[in-house]
Amino acid sequence: xxxxxxxxxxxxxxxxxxxxxxxxxxxxxxxxxxxxxxxxxxxxxxxxxxxxxxxxxxxxxxxxxxxxxxxxxxxxxxxxxxxxxxxxxxxxxxxxxxxxxxxxxxxxxxxxxxxxxxxxxxxxxxxxxxxxxxxxxxxxxxxxxxxxxxxxxxxxxxxxxxxxxxxxxxxxxxxxxxxxxxx
Numbered sequence: 001x002x003x004x005x006x007x008x009x010x011x012x013x014x015x016x017x018x019x020x021x022x023x024x025x026x027x028x029x030x031x032x033x034x035x036x037x038x039x040x041x042x043x044x045x046x047x048x049x050x051x052x053x054x055x056x057x058x059x060x061x062x063x064x065x066x067x068x069x070x071x072x073x074x075x076x077x078x079x080x081x082x083x084x085x086x087x088x089x090x091x092x093x094x095x096x097x098x099x100x101x102x103x104x105x106x107x108x109x110x111x112x113x114x115x116x117x118x119x120x121x122x123x124x125x126x127x128x129x130x131x132x133x134x135x136x137x138x139x140x141x142x143x144x145x146x147x148x149x150x151x152x153x154x155x156x157x158x159x160x161x162x163x164x165x166x167x168x169x170x171x172x173x174x175x176x177x178x179x180x181x182x183x
Contacts, residue, residue, distance in 0.1 A: 002042070004181035009038035023176035024169070025067025026060040029053060042181060046174055053170050061166045065132045068172075070123050071146055111143030119143065122150050129154070130161055137171035 008016060016034035017027075024030065032052045039045040111119065126134040136149055153161060 002181050005039060005042070005045070008181060019180060023180055024049075024053070024064050024173040026053075026056060026064040028060045029056060029064065042178060045177055045181070049173060049177060050170060053166070053173065058162060061162065061169065062132055064169050064173075065135050065165060068133060068135060070127075070133050071119055071136065071138060071150075115143045115147055119147050119150065122147070122154060126150065126154055130158060130165075132165070135165040135168045135172075137168050137175070139172075139175055 008019060011019065013034050016037060017030045020030040020033045021027065029049075029052055033049060036048050036052070039048070123134050134150055134153075136146055138146055141149070153164060156164065
């Protein structure tokens with residue numbers, strides 16, 4: 001068994017919830033996940049995470065969405081960068097949601113001025129239309145790819161978009177669960 005998984009399984013419930021909360025900002029999801037322990041392996045962890053995620057109410061999904069910085073606005077959210085003050089050793093900060101978000105959205109850091117401006121403008125349009133920020137699993141995507149996905153999703157109706165955003169949120173959660181147990 002992965003040492004990180006053993007650690008997660010052995011934590012007191014409140015600490016397990018906090019650790020799982022780093023992967024998904026829904027407190028209901030984190031609480032229910034902590035109650036499902038022990039997990040035998042990553043596959044079981046992800047399967048249970050997906051089952052719980054799909055059983056949640058839209059308000060739980062929205063709570064998770066709200067825990068993310070907007071695409072292209074990582075530094076404004078206080079994420080850790082190499083230029084950040086070194087009050088805490090970098091290795092100690094590696095497992096933070098802010099650092100994970102910075103890694104996940106690294107493709108947006110190299111955006112041209114035009115692409116960055118378009119992302120910011122369409123992010124505002126998206127949030128105005130749907131009432132929550134644009135959620136996309138940005139890992140491995142360039143800023144141009146994120147912009148293209150945003151442009152394609154913006155015309156969606158509210159119900160369709162909420163389901164798409166929820167699936168994207170789970171893709172992010174799945175990646176973060178892997179990071180959490182492999183720390």
